[in-house]
Amino acid sequence: xxxxxxxxxxxxxxxxxxxxxxxxxxxxxxxxxxxxxxxxxxxxxxxxxxxxxxxxxxxxxxxxxxxxxxxxxxxxxxxxxxxxxxxxxxxxxxxxxxxxxxxxxxxxxxxxxxxxxxxxxxxxxxxxxxxxxxxxxxxxxxxxxxxxxxxxxxxxxxxxxxxxxxxxxxxxxxxxxxxxxxxxxxxxxxxxxxxxxxxxxxxxxxxxxxxxxxxxxxxxxxxxxxxxx
Numbered sequence: 165x166x167x168x169x170x171x172x173x174x175x176x177x178x179x180x181x182x183x184x185x186x187x188x189x190x191x192x193x194x195x196x197x198x199x200x201x202x203x204x205x206x207x208x209x210x211x212x213x214x215x216x217x218x219x220x221x222x223x224x225x226x227x228x229x230x231x232x233x234x235x236x237x238x239x240x241x242x243x244x245x246x247x248x249x250x251x252x253x254x255x256x257x258x259x260x261x262x263x264x265x266x267x268x269x270x271x272x273x274x275x276x277x278x279x280x281x282x283x284x285x286x287x288x289x290x291x292x293x294x295x296x297x298x299x300x301x302x303x304x305x306x307x308x309x310x311x312x313x314x315x316x317x318x319x320x321x322x323x324x325x326x327x328x329x330x331x332x333x334x335x336x337x338x339x340x341x342x343x344x345x346x347x348x349x350x351x352x353x354x355x356x357x358x359x360x361x362x363x364x365x366x367x368x369x370x371x372x373x374x375x376x377x378x379x380x381x382x383x384x385x386x387x388x389x390x391x392x393x
Contacts, residue, residue: 165220171216172207175207186214193237201232202320205392227382228389235323243315246326250314251307252334255299256290258333258355264295269361276354284336289313291336311334317342322359324389331355331383340388348387352380 170186177183181200184191184207191214201207206228213226220298223230239246259277263269281291288309294300317325321342328338332355340346346354353360356376366380 167221168215168217168219168221172297174210175204175211177204184211184286193233197237199236199386203392206232206389209388209392213227231323231327231386231389232320235320239319239323243319243322245323247311247314249326250310250329253329253333253335254289254291254302254307256333257335258290259336260293260300260302261293261297262293262295263358269358272357272361276357279335280346280354283340286340289315289336289339310339313339319391320389324386327386328383331379342390344390347384349350349380349384352383 170189172185172187174185175182176185176186178200179189180345181316182204183198183200191210193199199210201210210226210229213229216225231235250388259281262273281293289306290309291302291306292300314322314325325338325342328341329335332338332349334355336352337346337351337355341348341351359376
């Protein structure tokens with residue numbers, strides 16, 4: 165962690181884009197690219213993270229800044245790779261893999277997930293579910309639909325989509341968040357139905373619970389980016 169090297173944080177519009185300034189010096193990405201954003205609200209959210217740093221700069225406490233660094237610096241050149249990654253996740257979407265037992269978990273999965281598979285189907289992503297642990301082959305149309313959806317997202321939304329997909333283990337839940345059909349917090353909770361059930365049975369490990377809380381808080385913070393675009 166580096167020491168805080170600046171006193172003031174502000175934002176400024178330059179040529180129709182919004183920048184964050186540290187002591188009047190324009191913030192750049194780690195690769196020295198211009199950290200320029202499409203909206204003032206988004207720039208202010210980044211500025212708030214930098215202003216909240218104390219003696220040390222802690223990147224772990226700046227999720228919006230970290231995500232936007234990726235969106236600005238890496239996503240534009242990695243789009244084809246990310247589309248293929250989205251298609252791979254389609255084969256292993258969490259919502260498609262169901263427990264054969266016990267009944268209470270089967271019912272919770274059905275209640276929590278069936279509606280979102282139906283929602284995805286209405287948008288051209290028709291996935292089949294299974295009780296097998298082996299990855300199932302989904303209809304080719306589902307892969308194509310997910311790839312087309314991801315391709316249509318701008319760099320920031322695509323970065324968010326791929327991040328949420330990894331966190332939730334589900335392209336469907338990630339798509340629902342991007343489309344604002346679910347909040348990031350709601351999707352996170354739905355993705356943990358199995359874990360929550362196991363915690364009820366055996367109790368919750370304190371360290372694991374703390375990690376989960378931190379991840380949920382970060383996920384909720386990143387969900388706010390959608391409202392700032």
